[in-house]
Amino acid sequence: MANILITFASMSGNTEEMADLLKADIEKHGHEVTFEELDELSAHDLVQYDGLLLGSYTWNDGDLPYEAEDIYEEIEDLDLTGIKVAVFGSGDTNYPLFCEAVHTFEKQLTSSGATLVQDGLKIEMAPTSDEDFEKISAFGDTFATFFNTVTYNSLGRRTKAQATV
Numbered sequence: 307m308a309n310i311l312i313t314f315a316s317m318s319g320n321t322e323e324m325a326d327l328l329k330a331d332i333e334k335h336g337h338e339v340t341f342e343e344l345d346e347l348s349a350h351d352l353v354q355y356d357g358l359l360l361g362s363y364t365w366n367d368g369d370l371p372y373e374a375e376d377i378y379e380e381i382e383d384l385d386l387t388g389i390k391v392a393v394f395g396s397g398d399t400n401y402p403l404f405c406e407a408v409h410t411f412e413k414q415l416t417s418s419g420a421t422l423v424q425d426g427l428k429i430e431m432a433p434t435s436d437e438d439f440e441k442i443s444a445f446g447d448t449f450a451t452f453f454n455t456v457t458y459n460s461l462g463r464r465t466k467a468q469a470t471v
């Protein structure tokens with residue numbers, strides 16, 4: 307079992323809906339989930355967990371939401387070596403930089419040493435179609451099972467295999 311933090315910024319609820327679905331999925335795999343809005347956290351909270359699923363919508367032509375800016379800047383000073391991360395978010399394909407906040411956070415987290423488990427999950431507005439729900443469920447499954455098959459020590463080196471749930 308791993309301790310996973312799911313944290314998100316969501317103004318109109320779409321990214322939060324993704325976070326809720328991911329929470330149920332990750333818990334189904336037997337992991338312990340802490341669920342917090344991004345602006346309720348300090349960046350140092352991020353290093354307490356084995357894994358981090360971070361969600362953010364995109365704002366203002368490719369920008370991060372205002373409420374995500376502080377933690378984004380604080381991540382720069384953290385050492386996230388050994389922490390497994392994946393990023394998700396909702397956006398709108400009418401904007402040229404669709405779900406750009408997902409890429410922005412991926413770059414910041416990996417430049418602080420985090421291990422990216424999989425490419426970011428981007429959903430158009432609220433999840434509504436079967437395809438959306440399948441994508442979210444597959445994203446959660448990939449993240450959750452990563453902890454069941456390999457573990458890494460604090461230097462990010464592979465150490466042992468565990469039984470799958």
Ligand SMILES: Cc1cc2nc3c(=O)[nH]c(=O)nc-3n(C[C@H](O)[C@H](O)[C@H](O)COP(=O)(O)O)c2cc1C
Pocket residue numbers: 315316317318319320321322363364365366367368369396397398399401402403404405406430431432
């Ligand atoms: C002023 C404004 C700017 C936006 N800019 C972008 C953008 O650059 N890229 C994008 O993909 N979506 C953009 N969006 C769309 C939001 O990311 C989208 O509505 C998203 O579903 C909101 O997520 P939330 O419900 O979690 O707050 C913008 C929306 C508004 C109102």
